[in-house]
Amino acid sequence: MVTNISLRSAGRAAIVILVAAFMAACAQKQEQLNGQAVPGSAQDFVVNVGDRVYFAVDSSDLSGTAQATLDKQAQWLQRYNRYTITVEGHADERGTREYNLALGARRASAVKAYLASRGVAPNRMRTISYGKERPVAVCDNESCWSQNRRSVTVLDNAGS
Amino acid sequence: MALDMTLPAPRRISNSLKRWRLRAVALVAAAIGAVGLAAPAQALVQIDITQGQVEPLPIALPSFGSTGGEADLARQMTEVIANDLKRSGLFRPLDPASYVDQTLDAAAVPNFQNWRAIDAQALVAGTLTREPDGRLKAEFRLWDVFAAEQMIGQQYYTQPDNWRRLAHIIADAIYERLTGEKGYFDTRVVFVSETGPKNDRTKRLAIMDQDGANVRYLTRGDDLVLTPRFSPSSQDVTYMSYSGGVPSVYLLNIETGEREVLGNFPGMTFAPRFSPDGRSVVMSLQQEGNANIYAMDLGSRRTTRLTNSASIDTSPSFSPDGRQIVFESDRGGAQQLYVMGADGSNPQRISFGNGRYSTPVWSPRGDLIAFTKQSGGRFSIGVMKPDGSGERILTEGYHNEGPTWAPNGRVLMFFRETQGAQGGPSLYTVDITGRNEMRVTTDTFSSDPAWSPLLD
Structure with missing residues (x-):
């Protein structure tokens, strides 16, 4: 499995990742990538820290797994404090459009608040909600919907 | 002769x-x-459409x-x-x-x-x-x-x-x-035309005759656009766009193409809808985890906060007399419908059925409120009276969403998503008996329809 990271212009959805970084089957490949990722790079953040956390249906509660990922994000962001970030909030498609915009915002807000509680300066963070408009998985069952109910922490100035 | x-x-x-x-x-x-x-020698032919079943x-x-x-x-x-x-x-x-x-x-x-x-x-x-x-x-x-x-x-x-x-x-x-009732054929529909794969859709505002003819595009597809709605004059459209740094409600003059952000809000604004007199727009403002409803007077640009709750309050829609607003809120734990005064006074929950209720739209006749209902993993379009009684489901399936009223209050248009990685939304109409459902054929996937008033 290949990790394909493409950074796109800030206006559109930011990072497309064609890997489920949390899948056990990928562990070996990640080791290789670990060797390649430059510490402090966007790839380092995505691969070694994890740029996203997942949510239960209609919830913005942070699970233990999500909190562990965000703890690592906070540590990394404090080490590499040149970055500002955009926290994207997303919802699955099993909701109505306007509510999902607010739900995505609520998720992004929860992540931002948690990162702030772990020492990331609020003025380094902005949030944006895409509601159900930017799914990463497109099947019609929970295996995809659970991947779409997410927040993604995007490094704003990864190229600089 | x-x-x-x-x-x-x-x-x-x-x-x-x-x-x-x-x-x-x-x-x-x-x-x-x-x-x-x-x-x-006899009474002239007439259709009585006040009856439930009409031949x-x-x-x-x-x-x-x-x-x-x-x-x-x-x-x-x-x-x-x-x-x-x-x-x-x-x-x-x-x-x-x-x-x-x-x-x-x-x-x-x-x-x-x-x-x-x-x-x-x-x-x-x-x-x-x-x-x-x-x-x-x-x-x-x-x-x-x-x-x-x-x-x-x-x-x-x-x-x-x-x-x-x-x-x-x-x-x-x-x-x-x-x-004996006004028609609705000399009308237009503004909607969102969707192209591209499901995980990278291009969305454009488009306008067409109510029967699907004469499609014209109002935006080029550079920015994500959602939820267009007509002004009462059918001359302006309010919608949500991601063209700026913060997703916001916009106003577009469809004759001149002039476009502007509505208001200077400290966060995402969405779910806009005109008042019946066209003088104001109601919308949601997102702040942290909460969304509240605001009204903006288009003349003075003054904004008024109408709800103030630690919840998601959205999808506001005026009664045709402009005196009340129906909206959805999860203040009780999950999405339900509420009616309040146009000044935000006295919100009362009206939906009590089994499921989640959203996207309420008040009929131009005033007699019904249409909504999306989620229950048992299915998405339905239904109507209820403004006091919440008399709920009827008009169509039910995998995913139906976002009703809009024909100006005579007899027909609703909505969108229906098909399943599968290649699936997408199409537009449908259904009359308020639920008996007559028709697809509106468009060349692309289409969502978020909003019906114009009768052109004059």
């Missing part, structure tokens, strides 16, 4: 077309007099007659009229193959025996003529076949490229005469 063509002076019935610069025309209508027949009225629409090489256009106009009437579910246009007379001029007195023989109850006759100045003249009469009585006689003048609108106006006249 000679036709009494005593006509009053033509009067303008429409100036709305000046909005469409490229097609600016004057549309002129006049009544044409009745053929001198004996008074009817569609058999109606014959032979092709309009024509002069000057307009036969093709006359036939197409007749087809547009027949299609409008058929799609309403209240009429059953009869098979043209059964017609003794394939065309019927407005000036002719029909041979009613021929039309009674195929059980037509109403009959439309028309004539399309090219005037020396290039305009089209359309005359039509609606006949009661069994009473042998004229019910309508009208003539219209318009520019040739406006012929579809003329057909819709004639269909509206027939609908109104036979049902």
Whole structure:
């Protein structure tokens, strides 16, 4: 499995990742990538820290797994404090459009608040909600919907 | 028999077309007099649409007659009229193959025996003529076949490229005469046209006639756009766009193309909708985890906060008298419908059924609120009275969402998503009995429809 990271212009959805970084089957490949990722790079953040956390249906509660990922994000962001970030909030498609915009915002807000509680300066963070408009998985069952109910922490100035 | 063509002076019935610069025309209508027949011996044919079940009225629409090489256009106009009437579910246009007379001029007195023989109850006759100045003249009469009585006689003048609108106006006249209620065919729909794969959709604002014809794009697809809604004048559209740094509610003049952000809010704004008088827009403002509803006066640009809760309050929609607003909120734990005063006073929950209720839209008649309902993993479109009683589900399936009302409050349009990685949304209409559901054919996936008022 290949990790394909493409950074796109800030206006559109930011990072497309064609890997489920949390899948056990990928562990070996990640080791290789670990060797390649430059510490402090966007790839380092995505691969070694994890740029996203997942949510239960209609919830913005942070699970233990999500909190562990965000703890690592906070540590990394404090080490590499040149970055500002955009926290994207997303919802699955099993909701109505306007509510999902607010739900995505609520998720992004929860992540931002948690990162702030772990020492990331609020003025380094902005949030944006895409509601159900930017799914990463497109099947019609929970295996995809659970991947779409997410927040993604995007490094704003990864190229600089 | 000679036709009494005593006509009053033509009067303008429409100036709305000046909005469409490229097609600016004057549309002129006049009544044409009745053929001198004996008074009817029986009540004229009428559809009672206040009943739950309506048997569609058999109606014959032979092709309009024509002069000057307009036969093709006359036939197409007749087809547009027949299609409008058929799609309403209240009429059953009869098979043209059964017609003794394939065309019927407005000036002719029909041979009613021929039309009674195929059980037509109403009959439309028309004539399309090219005037020396290039305009089209359309005359039509609606006949009661069994009473042998004229019910309508009208003539219209318009520019040739406006012929579809003329057909819709004639269909509206027939609908109104036979049902006693205003029609809804001379209307447009603004919607979101979707192209590209499901995980990278391009969305564009588009506008079309209510029957799916004459699609025009209002945005290029560079930015994500959502939830367009018409102003009462049909001249402006308010919608949400991601074109700026913060997703925000915009106002677009569809004649001039002028576009502006509505307000200077400290966060994402979404779910806009005009007030019935067109003077204000209500919308949600997102702040941290909560969304509250604000009204913006378009004249003064002053904003008023209408809700103040630690919840998601969104999808506001005014009652037609402008005195109340229905909206959805999860303040009670999950999405439910609430009605409050237009100033935000006294919010009362109205939905108590089993499931989640969202996207409420108040009928232009005031008698019903349409909504999306999620229950058991299914998405339905339904209606309830403004006090929450009388809930009825009109259509139910994998994913139906976002109803919008035809201006006469008899029909809803909504979008339906199909499943699968290649699936996507399409537009449908359903009448308020739930009996007559029709797809609105568009070239692309289409979502977020909003119906215009009757054009005038």
